[in-house]
Amino acid sequence: MEKQLHDNICEEHLFSSIFNKHSKDLHNYLYYKFGELLNPKDKVQEAFIKLWENCSKISPDKAKSFLFTTGNNLMLNEVAHQKVVLKHQQTKPKSYTNENPEFLMQENQYMEKLQRALSNLTEAQRVAFLMNRVEGKRFKEIAEILDISTKAVEKRIYGALEKLRQEIKEL
């Protein structure tokens, strides 16, 4: 095992480097898991403030799991089970120039179906799937973030894909 250089993270440069390394992943994880209504950005702030308050008890290698657990708990505290809402970004990738109204309508319907299908996924499936598809992360990276095996990540993402396709077909 690598020897720890620091046994706590009560120094600002250490704390900052941890922030740079994990804050975005934490934010995306919380966003994909709980949706946008619960202010994932604020939860990231709170989780890091908690990390700082407990900095003397936490070694750098424990920081990530502390942050994810804390962020998760903060979310859970806020609302027991609210329907997950993911927002369409306004900047939809536009690869079509001459859109006719019918095509636009179909496109809109498809997005609505997709949205509903996404919120019907399990939290674990949705997080893994969106990290993969949206953030372009590979299985191995997701496995690291979520602290699970690559195989499990693959299973989740593949399961999510199957479920999405089936639901979109049905709706």
Next chain:
Amino acid sequence: MEKEYLISKWLDNDLNDQELEAFKKLEDYDDLVKLSNGAKAFKAEDFDTSKELDRVLKSIHSSKKQTNWVKPFIKVAAILAICFSLYYYTTTIDTTISTSLAEKTTVELPDASTVSLNAKTFLAYNKKSWKNERNVELDGEAFFKVAKGSTFNVITKAGTVTVYGTQFNIKQRDHYFEVICYEGVVGVTFNSQLTKLKAGDSFLIIDGGKIAKEKENSPTPSWLNNESLFKSLPFREVLSEFERQYGVTIIADNIDTKQLFTGGFSHNNMNIALQSITLPLHLTYSKNNNTITLKRD
């Protein structure tokens, strides 16, 4: 190649050229790409890491100043305040002793002095200031055995009694103030006039008027032996003492309670006691619960 394998590889961005060709030929290809592109629209809000870091550092710095010393300071201050008020409360509060009807008790004061309280008497003193000034508040009747030491003051509504080390009895009731000195010297301040009593002397005020009394011969007041003795005192004083000793109410209409009475009654037997105060004045009595009615023969 297997379809599931290809899709997994595609998901993991791990297709080689050959596999990519095969993947593109899958019947699901269009579907999958459409789904994948559609999902991209649900991208999480932009997360500006450096801006968020600034924010978190700012709130850490602002909270640090407060939490680091204000909270523990408030805690310590609260504990100190509680301790201090408790200390203040317990040390400055007066110690009080009171007896109810038909009750007697003896208390020891912080020095070797003792006080015996007769029925329906209230006594208060302060332990804290006892070393500096021996002050006792009294309402009722009490016999003091004062240890030698600094000035000992008994403060009553009627007057203040000052002594140094002696034995004396104070009786302060409505319109009645009596001090009898049994040993040593006692100074009685009444209407800002000081009277000194030697052993056996007594000082009696009834209705504001001073009444001369002969020398007291007994070494202690009679009530300490469960007896009340009266020498040429208004009958109403006898009756009110009787009420205090037995916890009863006496109705004495049509009777001249100002006439002087000499005699006494015991505190142990109410019937005998009643006889001993009624017979000499040719009175009869009838008892009804706690009410005694006196009548002329």
